[in-house]
Amino acid sequence: MPYRIHFTVDDLARTRIAVKPNPLLELSTAVRQLQCTEHAMRLGAWRREVAVALHPQARMVLDLVPARGRAPGFLVPAGPGTPEELLERVLATPRARVRAELEGLAEHRKLPSWAGHLADDPDTLRRFGDALNHMYDSLLRPYWQRITALTAADSAVRARQVLSGGMEGVLARVNPRRVRWQPPVLEVTMASGLEGDLHLQGRGLLLVPSVFGVDAPVIDPDAEPQPFLTYPAAADRGSAERLLPDVLFGSLPTASRSLAAVLGPTRAAVLTTVVNRPGCSTTELAATVGIAAASASEHAAVLRGVGLLHTVRHGKMVAHNATAAAHALLEASGA
Numbered sequence: 001m002p003y004r005i006h007f008t009v010d011d012l013a014r015t016r017i018a019v020k021p022n023p024l025l026e027l028s029t030a031v032r033q034l035q036c037t038e039h040a041m042r043l044g045a046w047r048r049e050v051a052v053a054l055h056p057q058a059r060m061v062l063d064l065v066p067a068r069g070r071a072p073g074f075l076v077p078a079g080p081g082t083p084e085e086l087l088e089r090v091l092a093t094p095r096a097r098v099r100a101e102l103e104g105l106a107e108h109r110k111l112p113s114w115a116g117h118l119a120d121d122p123d124t125l126r127r128f129g130d131a132l133n134h135m136y137d138s139l140l141r142p143y144w145q146r147i148t149a150l151t152a153a154d155s156a157v158r159a160r161q162v163l164s165g166g167m168e169g170v171l172a173r174v175n176p177r178r179v180r181w182q183p184p185v186l187e188v189t190m191a192s193g194l195e196g197d198l199h200l201q202g203r204g205l206l207l208v209p210s211v212f213g214v215d216a217p218v219i220d221p222d223a224e225p226q227p228f229l230t231y232p233a234a235a236d237r238g239s240a241e242r243l244l245p246d247v248l249f250g251s252l253p254t255a256s257r258s259l260a261a262v263l264g265p266t267r268a269a270v271l272t273t274v275v276n277r278p279g280c281s282t283t284e285l286a287a288t289v290g291i292a293a294a295s296a297s298e299h300a301a302v303l304r305g306v307g308l309l310h311t312v313r314h315g316k317m318v319a320h321n322a323t324a325a326a327h328a329l330l331e332a333s334g335a
Helices: 009-014 023-034 040-051 058-064 083-091 095-106 113-117 122-139 141-171 257-263 265-276 282-289 293-305 324-333
Strands: 003-006 179-182 185-188 196-199 206-210 228-232 309-314 317-322
Touching (some): 141 206, 265 324
């Protein structure tokens, strides 16, 4: 049986999509992915890069966040904040909660001996805080701009889906492999096999796009001010709105050498992306190429100035399209 989330009309009205990822929620998911071998094409380069940068202290975090199974909830504090603020919030978790969650976790799997001292020994807590900081610096910080660009681009896609099909249309498409919308219930197949019922009771649901959560969803029914459910950023694989490249943290989109020689590799990647994704926004463009939004806007402006791009603006929305000259240029270059 799946985990069932029950909606009312008020819940649908209050359901929203997070614009920014939660740094520690993404860290927890990244720690799990580091210990897996799935999605080798997308995450293989990232795994190889971060593995050589890890210190022995990383073992403390790996012991509490396994590849599969339960992890302590206090590692993902509720509410917004910078990574540094959220890490401080983790270390300030009431000792009683830390103790209770670890005792509950120990009923399902074996924990390292040091975990029994985490709630009461300041030195153990300090070492664990250092390990968390180290894991964030190694696994996420070098890629954070890319991660936030991808999730922002995904949020833009979901906003368009809301306009065309309402929030029910979004719920039906956020994770086709694991999530089914059977009105008024959202059925979620958890990797852990967790079953149960969550009645939102008018609070609505927060949908959180995740770059590292490429398959298994995460649910926190006790999160404030409303429960959240993670979903893979741009999981709608059958849509023309697919955002994630086959390699998340690798090379730029492929453009021919001759085109790159004329335009430069980044600008050639920008043009190739727009040709392949007609109507893409600047945020989507930046996410796909792996550059900052401001840089994507500058490159688009240059290409527009020489007649290779056409940009349409609707209020704050921007849609880039390639001109006939751009298509002819790419065809001639063999891109």
